Amino acid sequence: MTSPNPADSVPTPIADTWQIKATLLLVSTLTVMAGATIAPSLPTMQVYFNETPNAEFWVRLVLTMPALFIVIGSPIAGQLVDRAGRKSLLLGSAVLYGLAGSSGFVLDSLFAILIGRALLGLAVAGIMVSATTLIADYYQGDARANFMGLQAAFMGFGGVLFLSVGGFIAELNWRLPFLIYLFSWLLLPGIVLALYEPSLSKSGTDTTTADPKAxxxxxxxxxxxxxxxxxxxxxxxxxxxxxxxxxxxxxxxxxxxxxxxxxxxxxxxxxxxxxxxxxxxxxxxxxxxxxxxxxxxxxxxxxxxxxxxxxxxxxxxxxxxxxxxxxxxxxxxxxxxxxxxxxxxxxxxxxxxxxxxxxxxxxxxxxxxxxxxxxxxxxxxxxxxxxxxxxxxxxxxxxxxxxxxxxxxxxxxxxx
Structure with a gap:
């Protein structure tokens, strides 16, 4: 069995604060909002854009576009998180998430909305990779298993909540659910003030110096x-x-x-x-x-x-x-x-x-x-x-x- 990294053998006490745990868990809920939030808006959106050629196809693509760009963006995010750092990628992704996600509230072109959804997918990729990597860095052993289970649970509960809220406000106006994506900006202070860049990420950016046998x-x-x-x-x-x-x-x-x-x-x-x-x-x-x-x-x-x-x-x-x-x-x-x-x-x-x-x-x-x-x-x-x-x-x-x-x-x- 590979010997543990000495710097990784004991969890950093700072990671046990409720501010860090709350920030990581709330950030994780952003990943399930990508599609679920606007799903109830699709029928009304299709009526609004009915003069657009093939509107039925393009409106459905609005829902699935983020998943495609999460696939494209995740390998890039994986490279960036090891080289540029976990916290910086999470912060930039959260900013882009709110901007791209809420763009559908003001955009009046279906194709412009699709571009916003593509950028949202890239933001989700950055958030999911950086948040999960931070959890893996902050916690080890049983603490890591418990927290990743809690993370998955928050994502599940978040999916139920945001789907319900999105359905309720979509009855008022199909554009309103796009504003829910601004929730990511409310988490920016927590990302900046509560989270810290793990020391191992600095050594981990160079695989030859961190562990020649890795x-x-x-x-x-x-x-x-x-x-x-x-x-x-x-x-x-x-x-x-x-x-x-x-x-x-x-x-x-x-x-x-x-x-x-x-x-x-x-x-x-x-x-x-x-x-x-x-x-x-x-x-x-x-x-x-x-x-x-x-x-x-x-x-x-x-x-x-x-x-x-x-x-x-x-x-x-x-x-x-x-x-x-x-x-x-x-x-x-x-x-x-x-x-x-x-x-x-x-x-x-x-x-x-x-x-x-x-x-x-x-x-x-x-x-x-x-x-x-x-x-x-x-x-x-x-x-x-x-x-x-x-x-x-x-x-x-x-x-x-x-x-x-x-x-x-x-x-x-x-x-x-």
Missing amino acids: EMPVKLLVLIYGSALIQQIVFYLIPVQLPFYLEKITGAGATETGLAIAFAILFSAFASLNYGRFKKRFSFIKILAIAFFLIGLGYFGIGLVSNYWLILCVLIPTGIGLGLMMPNLNVWTANEVPDAFRGRALGGLTTFMFLGQFLSPIVSQPVRQALGMTATYGRVGVYLIVLATLLWIYGKRICRMVNSTANEKVLSHDSI
Whole structure:
């Protein structure tokens, strides 16, 4: 096992202040606002721009444009966070976030709004990579696992909150939800005054002086990134396809569909809150298997039942699986990648997560047309359960193959 960095072996007491924790958690909620906030505005926006050619397509692209540019921007953010520093990237990204996100309130061109949404995606990439890297720098061991679980929970609760607020004010005017993005500017004082640049980032900017033996664990990252890609492609079958599926089999409207999606996200947030407890009992590869099994169980259940309330029940394990998966992949990456490469590795993880979101409708649409939605959910559930079983049985061997220092043991405190 690689010996820990001496500067990284003991958490800095300053990082235990409530100001730092509150700032990092609130900043993390910005990442889920990118799409959810304006989703309820889309129908009215389409009416407003109905004279624009192909308005239906361009308005839908307003929602997905940030995800595409998060994919593009995350590798760049990963490079910048290791070279220019964590705090400076977070500060600049938060400023751009408020400016680009709120631009839709005043812009009167659909294509100008799309440009603003593209810049918003770049800002989200910078925020997500820098905030997660700061958490990994400030905390180690159990504290890191607990805080990253809390971060994922805040993102989940934030998604539910901002989606609800956006829907309420969109009833008044479709432009009003764009003003919610200015929330990032309220966090600027906290970023400037509460957060500090970790000393290891200075040494980490030069990989030759920081640790001559340090190298990127490529095989391990292939496993982690591949898991993130699969998980996001599969999970986004819910927001992309479930509304049409529920309408077809239960006659559910927009309110019932929104409740179902929020229900899954809510249980995801509760699971993330308890990730630290899971990490004390199970290794990273075991939690990965458990998460895939729970998501698969939920999807298999969706394929079996045709009652709205039963579908809500089977969405519970899906949400729990997602809530365990997200912090697990973040902590696994942060723990096993050397300090000099941490930002780039977390940037890559962000890239594959949002690439999965972007690819989900592209991958699922032809499968849905060929098999039908019921069979699609059922088969995906079976495949995930099989994958989870293989990960559980062959976890130790897989860890050896990818050179994971965690292996199959449950390692706690600073030894992980």
